[in-house]
Amino acid sequence: MTQQKNSSPENWLNDYGDILYRYALIRVRSEATAEDLVQETLLAGILGFNKFSGQSTLRTWLIGILKHKIVDHFRKNRHEITTLNDDDMAEDALAYQFDHKGHWQINLIEWATPDKSIDDEQFRQVFNDCVSHLPQRMADLLLLRTIDGIATEQCCELLGFDSDNQLWVTLSRTRVKLRLCLNTYWFNKE
Amino acid sequence: MRNCKQIIELSSQAMETRLPLLTCLEMKFHLLTCKTCCRYASQLSIMPKTNQSND
Numbered sequence: 001m002t003q004q005k006n007s008s009p010e011n012w013l014n015d016y017g018d019i020l021y022r023y024a025l026i027r028v029r030s031e032a033t034a035e036d037l038v039q040e041t042l043l044a045g046i047l048g049f050n051k052f053s054g055q056s057t058l059r060t061w062l063i064g065i066l067k068h069k070i071v072d073h074f075r076k077n078r079h080e081i082t083t084l085n086d087d088d089m090a091e092d093a094l095a096y097q098f099d100h101k102g103h104w105q106i107n108l109i110e111w112a113t114p115d116k117s118i119d120d121e122q123f124r125q126v127f128n129d130c131v132s133h134l135p136q137r138m139a140d141l142l143l144l145r146t147i148d149g150i151a152t153e154q155c156c157e158l159l160g161f162d163s164d165n166q167l168w169v170t171l172s173r174t175r176v177k178l179r180l181c182l183n184t185y186w187f188n189k190e
Numbered sequence: 191m192r193n194c195k196q197i198i199e200l201s202s203q204a205m206e207t208r209l210p211l212l213t214c215l216e217m218k219f220h221l222l223t224c225k226t227c228c229r230y231a232s233q234l235s236i237m238p239k240t241n242q243s244n245d
């Protein structure tokens with residue numbers, strides 16, 4: 001991956017198209033929408049290139065623009081968000097791991113060298129797969145809040161949570177499901 | 191006293207916001223005495239964290 005600061009706009013699609021596309025795809029889960037967002041991002045980048053200070057890498061700067069495009073996309077499509085199924089499915093994952101008194105019903109195996117594996121490309125792939133198998137609103141929340149760092153208040157607005165507390169409960173359930181998936185497909189593999 | 195299911199919810203919430211002191215102490219005490227929750231909490235810590243400076 002090239003990351004020259006002085007890459008000229010006609011090379012951007014070549015140099016950054018893939019990374020922007022993958023970034024968008026895992027968040028909006030539609031190839032067509034992801035392509036649109038990448039095009040809009042590159043266009044906005046070209047139009048606003050005089051505002052690029054060079055303090056961050058061009059890649060970071062373009063991803064920053066893409067983040068805004070993704071937030072706009074969520075804002076426009078808010079009405080499509082389904083919530084009921086998500087919450088039901090999350091309850092299932094919890095019910096399976098805890099008894100009716102809220103005590104663990106499963107044993108957690110120890111994860112080997114967790115700190116190092118986070119940088120691993122293969123781990124990243126498994127992680128992305130696990131995220132894409134989460135119920136949609138959970139995946140949206142996880143990515144917007146914990147990876148993109150969108151403020152809690154704005155996440156509530158974009159994803160239709162009534163309160164911070166409701167968001168935290170869902171985020172916790174999301175982490176339960178994600179942990180289970182990572183455990184099965186990464187840490188528990190032979 | 192909170193059960194394990196409630197404690198793991200708190201340990202997730204603690205990654206988002208500052209917990210009230212007593213709640214935080216209860217969680218920490220639980221984690222000291224409950225091996226499974228302690229392991230869960232340590233596994234949470236390798237999952238992506240919120241950058242709190244964004245809030």
